[in-house]
Amino acid sequence: SYVLTQPPSVSVAPGKTATITCGGSDFRGKSFQWYQQRPGQAPMLVIYYDTARPSGIPERFSGSKSGNTATLTISRVEAADEADYYCQVWESSGNQDVVFGGGTKLTVL
Amino acid sequence: EVRLLESGGGLIQPGGSLRLSCAASGFTFSSYAMSWVRQAPGKGLEWVSVITVSGSRTHYADSVKGRFTISRDNSKNTLNLQLNSLRVEDTAVYYCAKHDSSSYFYVLDQWGQGVLVTVSS
Numbered sequence A: 001s002y003v004l005t006q007p008p009s010v011s012v013a014p015g016k017t018a019t020i021t022c023g024g025s026d027f028r029g030k031s032f033q034w035y036q037q038r039p040g041q042a043p044m045l046v047i048y049y050d051t052a053r054p055s056g057i058p059e060r061f062s063g064s065k066s067g068n069t070a071t072l073t074i075s076r077v078e079a080a081d082e083a084d085y086y087c088q089v090w091e092s093s094g095n096q097d098v099v100f101g102g103g104t105k106l107t108v109l
Numbered sequence B: 001e002v003r004l005l006e007s008g009g010g011l012i013q014p015g016g017s018l019r020l021s022c023a024a025s026g027f028t029f030s031s032y033a034m035s036w037v038r039q040a041p042g043k044g045l046e047w048v049s050v051i052t053v054s055g056s057r058t059h060y061a062d063s064v065k066g067r068f069t070i071s072r073d074n075s076k077n078t079l080n081l082q083l084n085s086l087r088v089e090d091t092a093v094y095y096c097a098k099h100d101s102s103s104y105f106y107v108l109d110q111w112g113q114g115v116l117v118t119v120s121s
Helices: none
Strands: A009-012 A018-023 A033-037 A044-047 A061-066 A069-074 A083-090 A098-100 A104-108 B003-007 B010-012 B018-025 B034-039 B045-051 B058-060 B068-073 B078-083 B092-099 B108-111 B115-119
Touching: A009 A018, A018 A083, A018 A104, A044 A061, A044 B108, A069 A083, A098 B034, A098 B045, B003 B092, B018 B034, B018 B092, B018 B115, B034 B078, B034 B108, B045 B068, B045 B078, B045 B092, B058 B068
Parallel strands: A009 A104, B010 B115
Antiparallel strands: A018 A069, A033 A044, A033 A083, A061 A069, A083 A098, A083 A104, B003 B018, B018 B078, B034 B045, B034 B092, B045 B058, B068 B078, B092 B108, B092 B115
């Protein structure tokens, strides 16, 4: 089955920029989503279709994709951004699985 | 406001069965595909199953195929997950989640708060 690889942890100082990567193979036709999960809460969509932001998500959150890596960038990081972040794709041309990356714990120093 | 409220969780012995439900409100339930996603204690998210608007298409993760059954009742705005032959490794919080399309499964744009299923003897 399809595998998405994320770094287990990323640390950043407040006000700086955090970059969380998601690697895989054969990105053709795949759109990436990113979810934020704060401790004790349900996941929340922060980026969809690689670069789009749902209403209510700050412009500080942005997504990109290049080669075999998708990236979530959080600018001007705040303490409230400390959370687990998951990338996700849908195997539309394969077995129709929804696939999540292993998650990245973002720590705000 | 979209609301997804899961119920039916609890403590169950290995080999047992459980039925989870998700009550949806705040949107036209019959127009969107729905999924179940689970999260074992201290672990990441694992997609479990998806169903299209009419229920004509369902898909399952290999880890639950043949044991779990997803269904929906559009007249009652309810999503269900029947869990059979439960294993200790099925212990997790189970989330109900809404897709942004009727038949494409790219995006999960709304999530419930989750319900805990504990499989233990």
